[in-house]
Amino acid sequence: MSAASAIIAPGSTIGILGGGQLGRMTALAAAVLGYRCHIFAPDLDPPAGQVAATTTRAAYDDFDALARFADSVSVVTFEFENVAVAAAEFLAGRVPVRPNSGALATASDRLREKRFLDRVGVATTxxxxxxxxxxxxxxxxxxxxxxxxxxxxxxxxxxxxxxxxxxxxxxxxxxxxxxxxxxxxxMVDFACEVSVVVARGVDGGVASYVPAENTHVDGILATTRAPARIAPAVAAEATRAARAVADGLDYVGVLALEMFVTRDGRVLANEIAPRPHNSGHWTIDGCIVSQFEQHVRAVCGLPLGDPERHSDAIMENLIGDQIERFPALVREPETRVHLYGKTAVRAGRKMGHVTRVFARGSLG
Ligand SMILES: Nc1ncnc2c1ncn2[C@@H]1O[C@H](COP(=O)(O)OP(=O)(O)O)[C@@H](O)[C@H]1O
Ligand SMILES: [Mg+2]
CATH class of the missing domain: 3.30.1490.20 (ATP-grasp fold, A domain)
Incomplete structure (x- = not known):
């Protein structure tokens, strides 16, 4: 077995750059499979650190701290893309970094991202x-x-x-x-916004979740509905586009492609998120294998899980003071409440989300 396809076995430690809710939910999924996580983030009390084995508090350009971090983990991944590409490249000299730093560089620069989408045959505005x-x-x-x-x-x-x-x-x-x-x-005068979350393994195999339909308020994701209410041909094109992006980046891990569906049924890619994505949170409660477990499986070289949903779902973000709805939400049947452990409530801050599940086929 080549080094690139070697499995990182349960019991190993996964390093995660970034300490937010995406890292938190990745660490929770990693724990289910018997992995430990080591969070590297500059913040005090990062949400991911509350559920991880180890946390390093340091800046992303603290190369001494990054070197010690690399020595303590078997693989490094990210939970947000605004980590300096220099940090990813530095780590890649010491430990497998998945997804690769080139994917991070492409997805963290909108112009580079759009040019890449052109190259791999994915339409944009x-x-x-x-x-x-x-x-x-x-x-x-x-x-x-x-x-x-x-x-x-x-x-x-x-x-x-x-x-x-x-x-x-x-x-x-x-x-x-x-x-x-x-x-x-x-500006795209869209009929709706959709996203496809796709996982790609070290062997190049892909597993994609059903396209989801997203609404935004003030530029922030408000709700996700899975599956999206789009024609089968539109869903097929959205899925094809997300796979083309994963293949084109030689990606390992989970990514999301955000897209617009125009009124005449065209699919235009908006942006690539090189990580698990807010529009994939419903997969925790709607699928056997969530996007977070899928990400852990991919970066550890395990076989990808089944991305089929057992339930349809609607996810609603709890932003800022919406967290005050917690006492009512936690009483609702068939509603799963997820909170991120953030103490300071600020306008626009993602504090948690709720997922309501429905019989499969009842929403699509
Ligand atoms: N070209 C566009 N046409 C129409 N709406 C857009 C466009 N670009 C962004 N938006 C709206 O703003 C939201 C956030 O923009 P996006 O480019 O995804 O940035 P962010 O990185 O902040 O998510 C989009 O989901 C969409 O609702
Ligand atoms: Mg976006």
């Missing part, structure tokens, strides 16, 4: 790179309708985005973003 005020004006001439200007890097939950109506001053908007590196996208 019209876009143009913007690295200066003059370029912003040129890009706006090419994309004159409703548009959205985004920072290339480090945006999440709708942060770092400015919407432009015809006539708005694009150069001023670019200056307001406060970063040189940006992308202008034509």
């Amino acid at each position: 019209a876009y143009a790179g913007v690295a200066g005020a003059a370029e912003a004006v040129a890009a706006r001439a090419a994309i004159p309708g409703p548009a959205i200007l985004k920072t290339n890097r480090e945006g999440y939950d709708g942060k770092g985005q400015i919407r432009l109506a015809p006539g708005d001053d694009v150069a001023a908007a670019w200056r307001r973003l406060g970063t040189v590196d940006a992308i202008l996208e034509a």
